[in-house]
Amino acid sequence: MAVPDLVWKNGKFAQTSRRDFWWLSPAAVFLGLSAFVVYATWAALQNSHYFYGPYISPFYSPVLFGSPPYALFGPKPSWYPNFLPFSPAILILWIPGLFRVSCYYYRGAYYKAFWVDPPACGVGEARKSYLGERSFPLILQNLHRIFLRLSYIVWGFLVYDAVRGFIFPNGFGIGVGSLILSINVVLLGGYIFGCHACRHLIGGTFDRISEHPFRRKLYEWVSTLNRAHKKWAWASLYWVAFSDLYIRLCSLGIWHDWRIL
Numbered sequence: 001m002a003v004p005d006l007v008w009k010n011g012k013f014a015q016t017s018r019r020d021f022w023w024l025s026p027a028a029v030f031l032g033l034s035a036f037v038v039y040a041t042w043a044a045l046q047n048s049h050y051f052y053g054p055y056i057s058p059f060y061s062p063v064l065f066g067s068p069p070y071a072l073f074g075p076k077p078s079w080y081p082n083f084l085p086f087s088p089a090i091l092i093l094w095i096p097g098l099f100r101v102s103c104y105y106y107r108g109a110y111y112k113a114f115w116v117d118p119p120a121c122g123v124g125e126a127r128k129s130y131l132g133e134r135s136f137p138l139i140l141q142n143l144h145r146i147f148l149r150l151s152y153i154v155w156g157f158l159v160y161d162a163v164r165g166f167i168f169p170n171g172f173g174i175g176v177g178s179l180i181l182s183i184n185v186v187l188l189g190g191y192i193f194g195c196h197a198c199r200h201l202i203g204g205t206f207d208r209i210s211e212h213p214f215r216r217k218l219y220e221w222v223s224t225l226n227r228a229h230k231k232w233a234w235a236s237l238y239w240v241a242f243s244d245l246y247i248r249l250c251s252l253g254i255w256h257d258w259r260i261l
Contacts, residue, residue, distance in 0.1 A: 043059055057089075064091050177250065194232055
């Protein structure tokens with residue numbers, strides 16, 4: 001099959017002098033993100049099996065409206081359109097979803113994987129011009145800092161859920177699910193607190209951050225997390241899906257939550 005004759009300043013589309021398997025990385029990102037989106041969409045629309053004992057799925061937390069006793073404001077509200085499928089996850093997942101979509105790392109990853117723009121460094125693009133992120137819809141990426149702040153609120157609820165995951169009807173205990181939810185908040189914390197926008201929030205407002213010792217220490221800590229931002233992004237993405245899967249299978253009776261203590 002002939003390659004489309006779409007010319008870019010560095011040559012034809014996908015033309016390159018690179019001899020390595022440059023296409024492996026964007027292909028892996030395409031498959032990885034696609035698999036997550038498919039599973040997360042399916043799980044979010046189920047509106048069932050999202051809690052088990054003291055555990056609640058991070059896809060659904062905080063439960064604004066839904067099943068008692070987890071719902072903060074009661075069952076499905078009367079104002080929710082009847083022609084739309086209802087699920088507590090729909091009301092909350094847009095926050096972490098848009099945060100990841102507008103994330104600086106994910107932008108570079110899915111631009112290459114889904115839009116082949118560019119496919120990889122030193123590889124010919126399909127477009128003839130560069131428009132940047134100054135017009136609709138990509139200008140909406142600038143809302144990333146707002147989604148960051150909202151994500152801190154969601155993360156706070158997940159921390160509460162992780163702590164509650166150690167409280168069983170007979171008192172304190174440790175189950176496999178307790179550890180899974182705890183690891184989840186650690187990985188998500190490493191991701192959102194290592195965000196590039198978080199670095200700006202901590203130290204980007206100062207001309208000389210060295211004159212502010214406490215903020216400088218925070219900036220250095222955030223910068224340490226930021227150096228592994230890619231790893232935090234992927235680990236937290238798949239662990240949050242695994243957390244939902246674990247609770248779902250326990251609720252269905254397929255898996256048994258082994259009590260360590």
